[in-house]
Amino acid sequence: MRRLLRTLAVLPMLAAVGLAACDRFVPRAFTPPKAEFRGAVLRSAGLGGGVVDVQILLRNPNPYSITAASATYRVFAGDDSVEVGHGMKRDTVVVGAHDSALVKLPLNVTWRSLKEASRHALADGSIDYRVTGEVVGVTRMGDHAFPVSTRGRAQLPLPALPRP
Numbered sequence: 001m002r003r004l005l006r007t008l009a010v011l012p013m014l015a016a017v018g019l020a021a022c023d024r025f026v027p028r029a030f031t032p033p034k035a036e037f038r039g040a041v042l043r044s045a046g047l048g049g050g051v052v053d054v055q056i057l058l059r060n061p062n063p064y065s066i067t068a069a070s071a072t073y074r075v076f077a078g079d080d081s082v083e084v085g086h087g088m089k090r091d092t093v094v095v096g097a098h099d100s101a102l103v104k105l106p107l108n109v110t111w112r113s114l115k116e117a118s119r120h121a122l123a124d125g126s127i128d129y130r131v132t133g134e135v136v137g138v139t140r141m142g143d144h145a146f147p148v149s150t151r152g153r154a155q156l157p158l159p160a161l162p163r164p
Helices: 001-030 111-123
Strands: 034-045 049-059 066-077 082-089 093-095 100-110 124-141 142-155
Touching: 034 082, 034 100, 034 111, 034 142, 049 093, 049 111, 066 100, 066 111, 082 111, 111 124, 111 142
Parallel strands: none
Antiparallel strands: 034 049, 049 100, 066 082, 066 093, 066 124, 082 100, 124 142
């Protein structure tokens, strides 16, 4: 009987050790997807600004699919001093194991922020950007929010200036 009581007393400690090991294993088992800028298209415009659909290619390096239920994000240009816009996506996106998916993210912008961001692109038609936000991922253990932060340099198509 005493052995049984000792065994029962040890079980919660073993479970805690097992959970701690899982916490250490999970970050190693998950590699965050890589995001690449693929383009932007003005969807709608108004007096104060508009909505730009930003196209991002998501690459999943993991041996299992990843499902995102929603995302909130902010896009910065240049030296991060200009917030170009912000947005939210509530559509479910699934990226298969070792696969990629093209995702359209609606970005609410103001004309002022676009003007400031375009100044950074005037020299060579490219712009440094940073995307920050949070993605809610669907897992077998429930929904979990993951922070997102990525940087890059995007080549923007600039219109040709008329020749005199």
